[in-house]
Amino acid sequence: MAPLSKLPMQFSFLVDPPAPSCQEGAFLPKFLTPTPANGGRFLAEVNKELEIRVKAQATDAKINNIVVSGPANIKKSQNTQGEFVLRWTPLPDDHGQHFVICFAVEAVKSPAVYQSEMRCVLVEARSEIVKSHVICNESSMTVSVEKASFPRLHEDHMQLNDPSNTACSLQRHSNSTHIIAIIPLNACGTQIEEDNENLIFKNEITTVDNPSDLITRKHQMEVQFYCQYSKQGNVSLSFVAHRKNITVCEKGFGTFTYQFEFYPNNQFQTMMDPAAYPLEYDIGKRIYMKIKATSSVNNTELFVESCRAAPYDNPNYQPTYSIFENGCKMDPTVQIHSPAEQKEFKFSMEAFKFIGLNNQVYISCSVMMCEAGNSNTRCSKGCINSTSTSPPRSKREAVIQSASHFVSQGPLRLRRSAESVRATATNLNLNLVFIAGCVLAAVGMVCGVVVYRAKVSKVKYQPLPTFES
Known part of the structure; x- marks a missing residue:
């Protein structure tokens, strides 16, 4: 057998110190759901992207990387939920072949690096299955x-x-x-x-x-x-920030409209101009909000089950910050203001921003309508903590309360007080256009x-x- 080289070759290895504990999940990363099992099988279509998710935890070290072996065009990234995402698109020449993708997660506690077990999955590349x-x-x-x-x-x-x-x-x-x-x-x-x-x-x-x-x-x-x-x-696209009113038609309650607006003070007289959105608040400044229902049926009342804040106007976005849950106040700065009528809910809280680069906030609430004065409705129960028994949903059959409806308003552009002094109006407008519109850009x-x-x-x-x- 011919030698690889006639020249002397030298190799050096860097060996990390032994892990203080060999228990998975401490220093050595431990795989969690939705990581596929070792030996798992996947079907991939030619010219369509296959996605494999990997998640691991280590209580005594910091997860920071994933090492991958597989096809040349495989890509890896990490989402905000701490999952590593492997993406691979089979090419036409890959049709009918099988590919092995192996991965291991790394955790670091300076100066040492610790690796999880290695897992491998088998991927079969097929022609287009679903057009x-x-x-x-x-x-x-x-x-x-x-x-x-x-x-x-x-x-x-x-x-x-x-x-x-x-x-x-x-x-x-x-x-x-x-x-x-x-x-x-x-x-x-x-x-x-x-x-x-x-x-x-x-x-x-x-x-x-x-x-x-x-x-x-x-x-x-x-x-x-x-x-x-x-x-x-x-x-390159125009953008209307202010959320419109929501009109609902439901049996037993006729047609009713939810209006969710922000106000400049605790008088709740003149709502903020829709053309002024995104609204700007300094961190810590009090935000005044009112949800109002207009109904063609008398003797009804409005109830706010929950309100949450998120950097995006999407009810499925996680994580969110809870303001109300099950009718209970969750934020310590929340104040509930006396309503002028049963079909409105007024509250305020101190402005905040999400940690990170998200300078905008949407407030989203789950609301419902009930027959006023009826002790069997969800509205009459008020705040229900986690240990309480929820009211029976069978009462819906008597048409004494509506279904829950989702309303939202925003965005609010939140900044630190120091920013408001330094930033010029031009810079603010440019920042707002970038933040509010970048995701919508074609x-x-x-x-x-x-x-x-x-x-x-x-x-x-x-x-x-x-x-x-």
Whole structure:
């Protein structure tokens, strides 16, 4: 056998000190859900991105990296939930081949680096299984799937993540040849993820045995899709920040409208000008808010179940900051102001900002209408702590209370007091345009991706228009 080289070769190795403990989860990273099991199998379609999620924890060291071995064009990133995301797109020449992807997570406690066990999964590259197409625009995703891809399935037995609203029904836009869904980025169960560079909005079409069922044990198909938006980009679209009123028609309560507005002081007389949004507040300044319901039915009252703050106008965004939960005050600075009537709720709190780069905040509340004076309604129960028994939902049949409805308002642009002294009006306006509009920028849209997962598979943020029921 011929030698590798006629020249002497030298190697050096850096050996880390032994771990103080070999228990997984202490210094050595321990894998958590949704990390696939060692030896897991995946199906990947040619020219469509496969996503593998890896999460680990180490209580005595800091998770900081993932080491990956696999195809040359595999990419890795880390989202704000602490998950590593591996993405790989098979090329046409990969069709019919099998690929091994191995990974290990690293944790560091200076000067030592500790590695988890190595796990490997097997990926089979196939030709296109489900013919689909995704279009990403400023406030929604449009996905189109050819029915011929699954001839034995019908849209009656398919649904999005949250099909409870009729606007999220797949029958709404589908035709004889395609399943078509137009999904708002802040509705239909759309989930939001975030990394250092992008906001990613995800949803999926899944099969169900019966549209009224909550679970299924015959999971035949999942079509996952997402739209990815760059956090940075040039703004080329107009943007209306102020949220519109929400009008609801419900049996027993007729038509009623929710109005959620901000006010300059505790008089609650003149609401803030919608043209002034995004509103600017110094950290610690008191924010005054009022939610009002206008109903054609007398003897009704408004109840606010919960209010939360988030850097994006999306009810599924996590984490959020709780202001009210189960009718109880959660923020220590909250003050509830006496309402002028039963159909309004007035409160205030001190302004804050989310830690990090998010300088904007949306306030979102879950509200409902009840028959006034009826002790059996949720409204009459008021604050219910976690140990209390929730009121029976069967009372809904007597039409004494409405369903819960989601209302939001914002964004608020929050800054430190020192910033307000230094910044000029021009700089503020430029910052606001960048922060409020960058996610909506057409040039910032990266891609819409569909991922098909068959039964044999082992793997289980930006201003948006308010989605009205």
